[in-house]
Amino acid sequence: xxxxxxxxxxxxxxxxxxxxxxxxxxxxxxxxxxxxxxxxxxxxxxxxxxxxxxxxxxxxxxxxxxxxxxxxxxxxxxxxxxxxxxxxxxxxxxxxxxxxxxxxxxxxxxxxxxxxxxxxxxxxxxxxxxxxxxxxxxxxxxxxxxxxxxxxxxxxxxxxxxxxxxxxxxxxxxxxxxxxxxxxxxxxxxxxxxxxxxxxxxxxxxxxxxxxxxxxxxxxxxxxxxxxxxxxxxxxxxxxxxxxxxxxxxxxxxxxxxxxxxxxxxxxxxxxxxxxxxxxxxxxxxxxxxx
Amino acid sequence: xxxxxxxxxxxxxxxxxxxxxxxxxxxxxxxxxxxxxxxxxxxxxxxxxxxxxxxxxxxxxxxxxxxxxxxxxxxxxxxxxxxxxxxxxxxxxxxxxxxxxxxxxxxxxxxxxxxxxxxxxxxxxxxxxxxxxxxxxxxxxxxxxxxxxxxxxxxx
Ligand SMILES: Cc1cc2nc3c(=O)[nH]c(=O)nc-3n(C[C@H](O)[C@H](O)[C@H](O)COP(=O)(O)OP(=O)(O)OC[C@H]3O[C@@H](n4cnc5c(N)ncnc54)[C@H](O)[C@@H]3O)c2cc1C
Numbered sequence: 337x338x339x340x341x342x343x344x345x346x347x348x349x350x351x352x353x354x355x356x357x358x359x360x361x362x363x364x365x366x367x368x369x370x371x372x373x374x375x376x377x378x379x380x381x382x383x384x385x386x387x388x389x390x391x392x393x394x395x396x397x398x399x400x401x402x403x404x405x406x407x408x409x410x411x412x413x414x415x416x417x418x419x420x421x422x423x424x425x426x427x428x429x430x431x432x433x434x435x436x437x438x439x440x441x442x443x444x445x446x447x448x449x450x451x452x453x454x455x456x457x458x459x460x461x462x463x464x465x466x467x468x469x470x471x472x473x474x475x476x477x478x479x480x481x482x483x484x485x486x487x488x489x490x491x492x493x494x495x496x497x498x499x500x501x502x503x504x505x506x507x508x509x510x511x512x513x514x515x516x517x518x519x520x521x522x523x524x525x526x527x528x529x530x531x532x533x534x535x536x537x538x539x540x541x542x543x544x545x546x547x548x549x550x551x552x553x554x555x556x557x558x559x560x561x562x563x564x565x566x567x568x569x570x571x572x573x574x575x576x577x578x579x580x581x582x583x584x585x586x587x588x589x590x591x592x593x594x595x596x597x598x599x600x601x602x603x604x605x606x607x608x609x610x611x612x613x614x615x616x617x618x619x620x621x622x623x624x625x626x627x
Numbered sequence: 628x629x630x631x632x633x634x635x636x637x638x639x640x641x642x643x644x645x646x647x648x649x650x651x652x653x654x655x656x657x658x659x660x661x662x663x664x665x666x667x668x669x670x671x672x673x674x675x676x677x678x679x680x681x682x683x684x685x686x687x688x689x690x691x692x693x694x695x696x697x698x699x700x701x702x703x704x705x706x707x708x709x710x711x712x713x714x715x716x717x718x719x720x721x722x723x724x725x726x727x728x729x730x731x732x733x734x735x736x737x738x739x740x741x742x743x744x745x746x747x748x749x750x751x752x753x754x755x756x757x758x759x760x761x762x763x764x765x766x767x768x769x770x771x772x773x774x775x776x777x778x779x780x781x782x783x
Contacts, residue, residue: 384645386692442681
């Protein structure tokens with residue numbers, strides 16, 4: 337067996353200082369995707385760079401018009417965060433639905449994004465929320481890009497070999513509400529077969545849906561925003577059966593994304609129930625006055 | 628490469644190949660064979676241990692990621708020859724059948740009670756959603772945790 341080098345920097349500064357010299361670094365955060373890829377020989381690392389001792393990458397902060405989440409924050413921390421559940425409820429719901437307790441205790445949001453699986457639960461919510469991803473490179477330069485630009489395809493991101501995700505930024509919206517739900521393949525340790533997030537703002541005074549954003553995951557190579565579905569509910573009132581407006585548009589969206597694929601007949605039906613669940617969750621949120 | 632960690636209250640400094648998983652080191656270097664390798668992919672929970680207070684799958688953690696951390700395995704629950712009350716409750720309630728999942732199951736439940744001594748049944752189910760058991764049907768396991776949480780000494 338080939339030997340591995342293992343490196344555990346204890347700060348971002350230390351990471352950046354050493355990264356230039358490391359040939360072909362393989363970052364490990366929680367390891368929940370990576371360990372399986374190594375086990376299946378999909379990745380053959382030579383130098384492991386462990387990020388779990390960089391404690392400054394673990395935080396959830398409310399700023400003026402955004403919340404900021406450190407890339408090494410785990411899904412347990414996100415699901416339990418009052419800030420997330422107040423200002424980005426759909427992300428809290430995504431986080432709480434990942435895998436099992438044991439997985440959520442170590443799996444990180446940065447790893448979920450970098451791994452870029454079509455079914456990655458946090459990505460769908462982050463897309464709908466209009467999140468941005470902050471990265472750092474070997475020169476210590478920080479870049480911020482929309483999450484949609486970071487994920488380019490099935491398990492493909494556009495990070496440079498030595499670029500590290502350090503933070504996720506989510507704009508907060510006054511009067512905003514959001515919800516996420518998924519259909520999994522098992523009862524507990526569920527990898528999504530289909531997931532969906534809705535973010536909108538809803539002014540109780542005139543009760544019409546404003547600025548809706550809708551995203552889907554596991555409906556094609558990467559999670560995506562659907563303008564068509566969002567437009568179909570824009571300006572509508574919740575007293576109106578929103579689900580009926582959405583259904584024909586959902587069908588078109590599934591056709592456009594995966595027509596001809598083996599999963600098409602299943603997902604065409606499943607998406608209707610998923611949308612209904614997500615809308616119901618959203619309305620529960622509105623009743624409770626959450627975001 | 629040197630690995631320092633604390634397992635069941637004992638500090639270890641071990642020479643560990645960076646390729647090894649935490650599960651390998653516990654079982655093969657420390658002879659703590661309670662944690663089991665079932666699927667090796669984080670699905671079955673047979674390898675669950677407590678790492679800095681949280682239940683994790685030791686098959687998904689590289690040993691060196693545990694540097695400086697505190698680990699509790701099933702072998703660490705018993706004190707001075709006496710079983711932990713949770714272990715005793717598993718026996719009393721018939722929550723152990725073939726026993727393969729039991730160490731992992733116990734560690735998931737222990738981690739729950741350490742954080743939340745009085746969990747609801749929903750919270751107990753959530754705590755063991757990543758632990759597969761093909762014998763008991765889970766009900767007796769939930770009963771066993773319930774009994775400890777409801778006892779006069781409480782869940783802690
Ligand atoms: C049993 C099981 C169930 C699961 N269920 C779900 C589920 O329901 N939903 C879901 O979305 N996922 C699920 N997953 C997948 C996985 O847990 C998540 O994708 C997780 O968020 C990955 O994070 P991690 O910290 O473990 O990443 P790692 O495995 O450590 O890393 C994943 C990849 O990202 C890179 N990386 C990690 N952090 C960074 C960073 N900061 N900057 C740059 N690159 C980085 C690594 O190099 C690696 O290539 C499941 C996995 C398992 C084993």
